[in-house]
Amino acid sequence: MPPTPVLETPRLVLRPVRSKDAPLIQRRFPRWEVVQWLNANIPWPYPADGAATYVAACLEAMARGQKAHWAIIPKSGPADLIGRIDLWPDDGVSRDQRGFWLDPEFHGKGLMTEAAERVTRYAFCDLGWPHLWLSNAQDNHASRRIKEKQGARLVDLMIGEYVGGRGPQMVWLLRREDWLARETNA
């Protein structure tokens, strides 16, 4: 992937993650409401150096062109990150190409819908990708709803391993033509 660009939405700036973000991620991320639906490879209880280790891995993945990692900054403040969103290419196996989380203080305001739409536009219109594989725990209604709103099609139901335990996992395919058609019809 090319270097992670700065992206903008009406209410948000998405900028590449930096090593200086680690202390704030360490403060905002390790909440049960956030981690319970995330992949079981996230260490829990979250170690004191969890964010520093993760940010270092993000920087390496970005330097190698493997992934894009954005910090989500609200234009109306606070002047620092309130969550993150990531994007990576289809590896032909894992059927998942996007991850996101937001500090619970900012949930329910449509902010992740806005961030996800912008990152999707980047994937389809700038990178020219034909589709995005997406996935979530079946009980994760907010994440599931974002996929529905984007025009993704549910293509599989399997079992996922989450921090909160093992459970049904929904697999979605968002095709560029479906996403563009939905935008045109809006």
Ligand SMILES: CC(C)(COP(=O)(O)OP(=O)(O)OC[C@H]1O[C@@H](n2cnc3c(N)ncnc32)[C@H](O)[C@@H]1OP(=O)(O)O)[C@@H](O)C(=O)NCCC(=O)NCCS
């Ligand atoms: C998933 C997450 C990022 C959503 O962020 P958000 O900014 O609160 O989402 P939005 O405000 O854009 O809302 C998304 C949609 O979900 C709906 N929604 C939110 N919570 C819901 C719930 N508990 N039940 C049903 N729908 C819900 C919203 O109403 C909205 O749909 P609408 O526009 O039709 O009303 C946030 O909940 C989060 O950080 N969760 C923990 C981490 C996580 O689960 N990441 C994704 C892993 S796949």
